[in-house]
Amino acid sequence: MKLHLKIKRFNPEKDKAPWWGEYDVDVEPTDRVLDAIHYVKYYQDGTLNLRRSCAHGVCGSDAMRINGKNALACKLLVQDLGTDHITIEPLLGMRVIKDLVVDMEPFFDHYRSIMPFLVNDEPLPANGRERLQTQEQVDRISEGTKCILCAACTGSCPAFWANGKYVGPSAIVQAHRFIFDTRDRASAQRLGILNERMGVWRCRTAFNCTNVCPKDIPITRQIAEVKNAILSGVIA
Amino acid sequence: MSTFLSKFQEGLVYKGGTGHWAFIFHRIAGIAILLFLTTHVIDTAWVYWAPESYAHAVELYRSTPFLLGEIALVAAVLYHGLNGLKVIYLDRNPQGWGKANEAKLSWIVFGASFVLWLPAAFLMSRHLFMQVEHAPVTDNSAVISYINVGVLALLGIGLSMLWGASKGNRAVNVPMNFETRMYRFMRYSGVMLIPLAFGHVLIKDILHTVHVIDNNYVALYWGSWGWRLYDLALLGFALAHGINGLKQVLEDYIHNEKVMQTVRLALVIAWLGIMLYGGLAIVLFSTMYQVY
Numbered sequence: 285m286k287l288h289l290k291i292k293r294f295n296p297e298k299d300k301a302p303w304w305g306e307y308d309v310d311v312e313p314t315d316r317v318l319d320a321i322h323y324v325k326y327y328q329d330g331t332l333n334l335r336r337s338c339a340h341g342v343c344g345s346d347a348m349r350i351n352g353k354n355a356l357a358c359k360l361l362v363q364d365l366g367t368d369h370i371t372i373e374p375l376l377g378m379r380v381i382k383d384l385v386v387d388m389e390p391f392f393d394h395y396r397s398i399m400p401f402l403v404n405d406e407p408l409p410a411n412g413r414e415r416l417q418t419q420e421q422v423d424r425i426s427e428g429t430k431c432i433l434c435a436a437c438t439g440s441c442p443a444f445w446a447n448g449k450y451v452g453p454s455a456i457v458q459a460h461r462f463i464f465d466t467r468d469r470a471s472a473q474r475l476g477i478l479n480e481r482m483g484v485w486r487c488r489t490a491f492n493c494t495n496v497c498p499k500d501i502p503i504t505r506q507i508a509e510v511k512n513a514i515l516s517g518v519i520a
Numbered sequence: 521m522s523t524f525l526s527k528f529q530e531g532l533v534y535k536g537g538t539g540h541w542a543f544i545f546h547r548i549a550g551i552a553i554l555l556f557l558t559t560h561v562i563d564t565a566w567v568y569w570a571p572e573s574y575a576h577a578v579e580l581y582r583s584t585p586f587l588l589g590e591i592a593l594v595a596a597v598l599y600h601g602l603n604g605l606k607v608i609y610l611d612r613n614p615q616g617w618g619k620a621n622e623a624k625l626s627w628i629v630f631g632a633s634f635v636l637w638l639p640a641a642f643l644m645s646r647h648l649f650m651q652v653e654h655a656p657v658t659d660n661s662a663v664i665s666y667i668n669v670g671v672l673a674l675l676g677i678g679l680s681m682l683w684g685a686s687k688g689n690r691a692v693n694v695p696m697n698f699e700t701r702m703y704r705f706m707r708y709s710g711v712m713l714i715p716l717a718f719g720h721v722l723i724k725d726i727l728h729t730v731h732v733i734d735n736n737y738v739a740l741y742w743g744s745w746g747w748r749l750y751d752l753a754l755l756g757f758a759l760a761h762g763i764n765g766l767k768q769v770l771e772d773y774i775h776n777e778k779v780m781q782t783v784r785l786a787l788v789i790a791w792l793g794i795m796l797y798g799g800l801a802i803v804l805f806s807t808m809y810q811v812y
């Protein structure tokens with residue numbers, strides 16, 4: 285299958301402004317968009333820059349805008365795009381380092397700010413082993429544990445594009461995962477952080493995040509649950 | 521500024537779903553209504569502060585370009601209000617934020633706003649293409665106004681009792697701050713504005729229309745304390761809601777904390793100023809102005 289690729293290129297050391305690189309490639313319909321990009325990089329233009337590692341939707345490194353919408357290039361099949369013209373751009377809301385590579389540091393700063401680790405200084409259970417949870421208690425947080433920090437959601441959020449100080453959907457999902465974990469003891473602290481001006485209240489429920497999450501995490505729902513936990517003082 | 525514009529443009533070409541468009545329209549509509557409200561309060565209060573000027577202003581509101589603006593305004597109020605209800609409802613019932621449900625509700629809001637807007641647009645624009653006989657407005661319907669205010673008060677009390685209720689197993693104590701209070705206020709005031717703003721626009725703009733409004737008309741309404749309370753409540757909720765909404769929007773785009781501090785102060789001053797100016801006009805207005 286013949287594909288026409290338009291990739292937004294930018295090398296701040298050489299280019300004054302971003303430009304479109306256009307490439308024709310021949311791929312199988314069942315190939316992934318990542319394969320098409322690889323084809324360009326390996327056979328047509330080795331200077332094309334992108335991040336990818338696992339190539340199987342696990343590491344979260346290749347989120348980008350594909351035909352206007354964020355996705356993992358390694359998870360999206362060419363045949364599912366419904367067109368043979370593919371436009372590829374870096375994520376919005378983050379500084380472009382080169383071509384499809386954006387600066388993820390601010391994103392990870394937000395991630396760190398919500399204390400993404402279990403806090404519990406209480407003595408171990410009598411048997412000295414695990415802190416047990418019921419199946420329901422596990423289910424409450426299992427969706428959030430699937431997050432691979434690819435930034436597809438945060439890079440799709442108009443509130444985050446407008447103001448990068450907003451903590452962003454991904455960090456709220458990560459906070460939710462611990463806030464609603466019955467073993468954790470720092471929920472109040474995390475909710476306090478998210479209660480600040482650039483916390484959860486900047487969410488305008490535009491829903492782009494939920495629509496693009498490659499792990500199908502119901503992000504907007506989780507954000508609303510965090511809002512309600514702050515308002516009601518109850519973790520439901 | 522140019523980076524702001526190019527960022528803005530990129531945001532618009534992002535292929536978002538129904539929620540993205542709902543957000544964009546909700547924001548544009550909210551700002552547009554606030555802009556109108558500000559001018560509207562300034563010129564309406566002339567009924568008290570400068571009666572001659574009010575007569576001129578209403579003359580202007582009857583001209584075709586303004587009429588078209590008023591028809592667009594009704595669309596903005598309808599869409600912003602209904603979409604606001606959607607957001608309020610789903611945020612209170614998070615499990616409703618599913619992909620299919622969000623799309624369905626967003627489409628219902630688009631559709632319902634359009635369906636409600638059509639007859640309104642007809643009633644408002646018919647002056648442009650047909651002869652319309654207006655029954656003179658004589659009854660100041662004082663009884664209706666007191667019933668209105670009673671219903672609104674009950675709605676307010678009901679809201680404040682319903683809202684806090686929430687069940688769950690683990691209690692946490694997160695101290696309320698300005699953000700939490702304003703988030704709450706945007707929802708309370710939003711729900712209150714459905715009867716207040718929808719009712720006001722329905723009576724003034726759609727049923728009576730600017731063609732019958734003049735100093736006498738206003739005197740008739742402000743002759744009753746019920747309608748004065750109604751307009752005061754509308755002024756209070758709409759202005760505070762709109763100005764906090766504008767602050768919310770500006771926090772998105774202004775990143776310099778110093779500048780933002782000045783902007784916040786300016787907004788508070790504008791809010792107090794317009795509240796006083798418009799509110800005093802309603803309170804001080806005496807029925808002697810009925811002699812027009």
Ligand code: HEM
Nearest residue numbers: 557561564565590724725738741751754755758798799801
């Ligand atoms: C174009 C459509 C509108 C028309 C023709 C209209 C007409 C009027 C009139 C005639 C009054 C005088 C008081 C009365 O008769 O009760 C008034 C007052 C008022 N209206 Fe409207 N209105 C419109 C839209 C709106 C909207 C959308 C809002 C709110 C968002 C609003 C908010 C107010 C307020 C707050 C007052 C009191 C003003 C003051 O304090 O001086 N109006 N309007």
Ligand code: HEM
Nearest residue numbers: 488547550551553554601604605710713714762765766768
């Ligand atoms: C008719 C009933 C109304 C309802 C139910 C309503 C509801 C809401 C809600 C729920 C929000 C918050 C949205 C969010 O958090 O994403 C909001 C924002 C806003 N509202 Fe209203 N509103 C109403 C009337 C008005 C009026 C009359 C004005 C103007 C005076 C206004 C101006 C705004 C503005 C400027 C925002 C901020 C928009 C943004 O952040 O993007 N609203 N409204």
Ligand code: FES
Nearest residue numbers: 339341343344358
């Ligand atoms: S390359 Fe690892 S998620 Fe796509």
